[in-house]
Amino acid sequence: MKTSQIFLFALMSCISAWAQTNTFPSTGDVGIGTTTPRSVLNITGNQGLDWQESSDKKGTGLLTLGNPSEGASMFINTPTHNSYYPAGLGIDGSYDNRHSIINLKAFGVKYLDWYSSLAFHTSDGTSLNEAMRINRFGNVGIGTSNPISKLEVNGDISLGRMHKIKFLETVNGGDRAYIRSTDGEGGDYNSMIFAIGGGNESMIIKNDGNIGISTQNPSEKLHVAGNALFEENNGTSIKINGYHGIETQGNSHWLHLNRYRNDDVSIGHESTSNVYMVYGGGKVGIGTISPDDKLTVKGRIHAEEVKVDLSVPGPDYVFNEGYDLKSLEEVQEHIRENGHLPNIPSAAEMEQNGVELGIMNMKLLEKIEELTLYTIAQEKRIKHLEKENETLKSITERVAKIEALVEAE
Incomplete structure (x- = not known):
């Protein structure tokens, strides 16, 4: 009973303290x-x-x-x-x-x-x-x-217009690099601008797909206001599909480089037709769009020197033993019948087929060497005739002396 009273007193004391x-x-x-x-x-x-x-x-x-x-x-x-x-x-x-x-x-x-x-x-x-x-x-x-x-x-x-995606820290309180959209500049609300170097807005992608570098108003798919450098790196190149090309423009003159037809590439000028053309088969034409050889020129060529690799042997064979050198009578007969030198194409053939410089030069050299042989032969004959003439002259003088002696008697 006493124990119960003590426990109850302690519990009430705790409740009383907590309740305070x-x-x-x-x-x-x-x-x-x-x-x-x-x-x-x-x-x-x-x-x-x-x-x-x-x-x-x-x-x-x-x-x-x-x-x-x-x-x-x-x-x-x-x-x-x-x-x-x-x-x-x-x-x-x-x-x-x-x-x-x-x-x-x-x-x-x-x-x-x-x-x-x-x-x-x-x-x-x-x-x-x-x-x-x-x-x-x-x-x-x-x-x-x-x-x-x-x-x-x-x-x-989504970003509101003129809000930017910024990169790196600022420089002297200014943006270093960012991307933003246009905000009505020139009525344009849908283009993307790229800025670098302290906020220098150096590139734009217009809403029509044109890209401008150092210009805010590109007039072509790629418009660069300045120089462009392409360095060789495992076959670096500029590739252009379709019939579009590279074109330069000025106040009144321009030059274009473009695909002409199929695999052809042409260079032209505003006031003329194509003046230069690389044909699909590796043929180049100047003044013609239909080159029939590695280089076809429709017009005159002015050069300090032209080097031609020979496709035929040099005509030194003319001086070999056994060379069939026609007599002048035979040459004369050939000219009378054909109207041109032996082994030389006629004027009609040259006009129709043109002249291959390497081959023609060798033919002309052949004729020069043949002419040299004719000249040597004539020189020998002249010397022989001169010797005979000296002999006849000596005989004539002797006869004249004899005749003078006879008349004197």
């Missing part, structure tokens, strides 16, 4: 640690609040409000996780030189190979869907739960 700091007034406001609650639930004091799922759980409960003197943090645990290894969302604050910071934290670290992510969900009225995630590496994913870069968006991104 907690109240449940008729207004409906609840005070914990205060008898004058100023809201529906007013908790004061330096003790945290730990709401656990059940009494047999160990560690932190589903909701923990921390000690204000220790940062006044709030921790919401995941009810499906083992509460011995608490994991959940933590909210606290910090202050640094008039700068208040609200910290939103994803907890879940027990071992070194454990990690946590922070996921944001929205509802379509029937189910929850993940809209954004920040993973353990600090990568932010929108529309994806596995971002592999600092920002990965699986979907469209």
Whole structure:
């Protein structure tokens, strides 16, 4: 009986002490640690609040409000996780030189190979869907739960006009590099501008597909206001499909390089037809669009020197033993019958087929060497005649002397 009285006294003392700091007034406001609650639930004091799922759980409960003197943090645990290894969302604050910071934290670290992510969900009225995630590496994913870069968006991104996508830090307060859309410049609201080097807007892609470099008003698919350099790098080239080409323009003259037909490439001038053409078979024509050889020129050629590789042997064979050198009588007969030298094409043939310089020069050299042989033969004959003439002259003088002696007697 005495023991029961002592226990009851102790219990009433505890209730009385607790009731001094907690109240449940008729207004409906609840005070914990205060008898004058100023809201529906007013908790004061330096003790945290730990709401656990059940009494047999160990560690932190589903909701923990921390000690204000220790940062006044709030921790919401995941009810499906083992509460011995608490994991959940933590909210606290910090202050640094008039700068208040609200910290939103994803907890879940027990071992070194454990990690946590922070996921944001929205509802379509029937189910929850993940809209954004920040993973353990600090990568932010929108529309994806596995971002592999600092920002990965699986979907469209919309920016208002004149708003920019900026790169790197600023230089003296100015933008270093950015991308923006036009905002009505010249009535254009749909083009894209690229800026580099302290905000220098150096390239534009117009809404008609034209690209301008160092110009804001490209008139062609690629318009470069300045020089362009293409360096060799594993076969670097400019490729042009269709019959379009490269064209230069001035006040009154222009030059174009374009595909003419099939595999032909032509160079032309505004006031003339195509003056230069590379034919598909590797043939080049100047003044003609139908070259019939590696180089066909419709007109005169002015050059300091022309070198021709021979396709026929040189005519030194004329001086060989046994060469069939026609007699002058035979040559005369051939000329009388054909109207041209032997082994030389007629004028009609040359007019119809043209003259191959290498072959013709060798034929002419052959005739010169034959003429040399004729000249040598004539020289021999002349010397022989001169010798005979000297003999006849000597005889004539002797006869004259004899005749003079006879007359004298």
